[in-house]
Amino acid sequence: MLKATIALADLAFDPRWDGQAVAFGASRIEPFAHPALETLLVRTDGQWFATVRERRTEGGAPARQLDVDAAEFEQRYRECLLWPLDYAMVEAAQAGCRLKLRAGVFGALPVYARATDDRLELSWDAGDLTRAPTALDFEIASHRLALHTIYSARQIAVGIVMLTERASLSVEPGKASYHYPPPVQVTTLAQARERDAWLASFAAQLREAVDARPFVAARSALELSGGMDSATVACGLAAIAAPRSSLGILLEGETRPPQLKRRGAIVERLGLHDETVEIAARSPSLDLRPVPGQRLGFNQEYYLEACAALWDRAASLGCDRLYTGVGGDELFPDYLHELASEGDTLEAQRERTHRAQVDTLLTPRAREAARGLHSFGAPAGPVPATALAAQACRAADIARRGLWPVNPLSDPRLARFCHQLPLEQRRGRALMQRYLQQQLGEDTFPAGYRKETFEQVFPALIAAQAGMLTEQLRECALADLGLVDRRGVMALLDAVAASQARAPTAVLVSFLWMERLARQWG
Incomplete structure (x- = not known):
């Protein structure tokens, strides 16, 4: 959500908003400039904080600078910590040149950090931090090669950390310390309810997740694969306003005919303007040679070529927000005590x-x-770690195209509701399937529906x-x-x-x- 190059000695200077960044001395904190975000700089005697956060309403100034007394500073600070959408926050104490970086819950566009004795570099694009000589972390690389999903501050590059959800990084001259938040409480299953009551509650929770941010149909695009997750987001959007643009990657082989049929039905019933990219025309590159000027991130979308074509098309249509189905795979887990064995x-x-x-x-x-x-690894959080890891794979590439990723199915309140469902509502995504049948007709996702795959x-x-x-x-x-x-x-x-x-x-x-x-x- 932000980029920064900070000489710790510059923290002794008073910060100011210069129209593009928070500037102090020769240091700068540059927010990701986007209509979905706003920047707030709050100053008082001897300390200040700056936050870049998702907007709750459309419009308003892109940035504000406030000079306040100690009481209002504390009030504004608490308000920012409890902000209900995603944010990144930098707070500074001028005495001692101390700084703390904080992150929100959603992990929509995570920030990476590299600290030295007297300097701190921050970026939402991990490639920015690898211009200096960079070494591979042997242990992380071994786990990744073994296909272990790891969501943690520690990254594949030695000396670079990612700010995971709710985490903080404290830095002062000659010292840096990283702090994970406490884990969330273990899920307790909800009491039994009528079948239709669960369906109504799911629809209401989904609507709240979609409606948490301002939705501008003319500037929003929806990734529509033809699967249940993206279809659920499409139906959730249709409940608050008529979405216009959908985009999808068309597969080859045996999954193609059912994918075309499902996507066609969803597009027709929701009145979408649909754009597609053929995976065969945008195959992943297997060339191992480095591309001059291209810096790879630490988490990579394997099908980047096709996805990039899709995102470029969204940007060319004038869209600046991209709605995705990321998080859907994690909404309906099986718990160990429900399985025959581990x-x-x-x-x-x-x-x-x-x-x-x-x-x-x-x-x-x-x-x-x-x-x-x-x-x-990071402790269990309100958003499942695998959903956060999936977002980290794609977020920077999406942001480079001027798009802001919105992942309603990764909403912590929706996740909590779904995780508390009784087994019969979770198993096989039964509740989501009934919701889609109610919204789109029983023929769209019938019993025995087979998920499309890139495999x-x-x-x-x-x-x-x-x-x-x-x-x-x-x-x-x-x-x-x-x-x-x-x-x-x-x-x-x-x-x-x-x-x-x-x-x-x-x-x-x-x-x-x-x-x-x-x-x-x-």
Whole structure:
């Protein structure tokens, strides 16, 4: 939500809003300039804070500067900490040149930080912080290569942290400390209710999540895959105003006909103006060579080429807000006590499926690092960690196009409601499916509905470009770092090219992305 280059000694100067940034000495804090956001700078004797936050209403000045007494300063400060939408906040004490950075709950556009003895760099674009020499974190890289989802302050680049939800980073000359918030309470299931009462409550909770921010139909685009999550967001928007623009990536293979049918029905029934991108025309790049001037983020959208074409189209239509279905996968979890065994969890199933391929790929040292229980992950928060991690993969690329990502299904109040549902309402997303049948007709998402997936894209693509990859992998940066075994890499590539099986493909794709990142950092 902001970028900054701060010399800690400059904190002794009085800050001012100069029309584009909060300036003090030679230092600057630049908000992400966007109609969905507002900036507030509040000053009093010896201290100040600046916050960049999502707007609750449309319009108003993009930035305000207030000079207040100590009592009003405290009041404004508490108000900003309790802001119901997303925010990033910088607070400073001029005595001692001390600074604290805080984040809100939603994680819509997370801020990354790199601190040295006398300087702090901040950016919502992690690539900005890798212009200095950057080293790969061996433990994080090992977990990522093993396909472990990690949402934490600690990132794949040594010395760079991400401000996770509700976390804070305190910095003063020669010292920096990171603080996670307390975990949220364990979910308690709600009391039994009538079937229709659950449906009405879900519709009301969804409407509140959608209506929390001003919706301007002419400037808003909706990602519409044809799946339940994006369809739910579309119906939620239709309940408050008529959405206009939808955009989607069309898949190939056996999932294409049902995807076309569902998307067509949703577009027709909600009266949307629809734009599409063919995944076959915007295939993911497998070229491992660094692109001059391009800095990869720490979390990558694997289908960036197709997504970028979609987002570029949204911007060309005059849109500045992008509504997504991110968070839908996490709304209806199964709890351990509801499963036959811990081995039935999705995480355990995934671990078993990929274990053999991961063991072939990693060196013994990296395998041990990946198998170790880590203690650096962020605590459980109001928004599920996997939803926050998914947002982090895409947010910076969306923002570079002048779009603000809005993820209603990641709303903490909606998540809390859904997590408390009894099993029969959560299992198989039963409640969401009934909501969509009510809004769109029972034929749109019938019983036995099969979710569309991108899983078929990479196997055929890798098989077709195996020769190029073999040539480029004659030198392997991750092998030089001791993370992967060269023979294991080639064996995995050969296995994917021959079988096009999904499990080894997932492991190989993760490796290819990290290999490209390691080459970029040199």
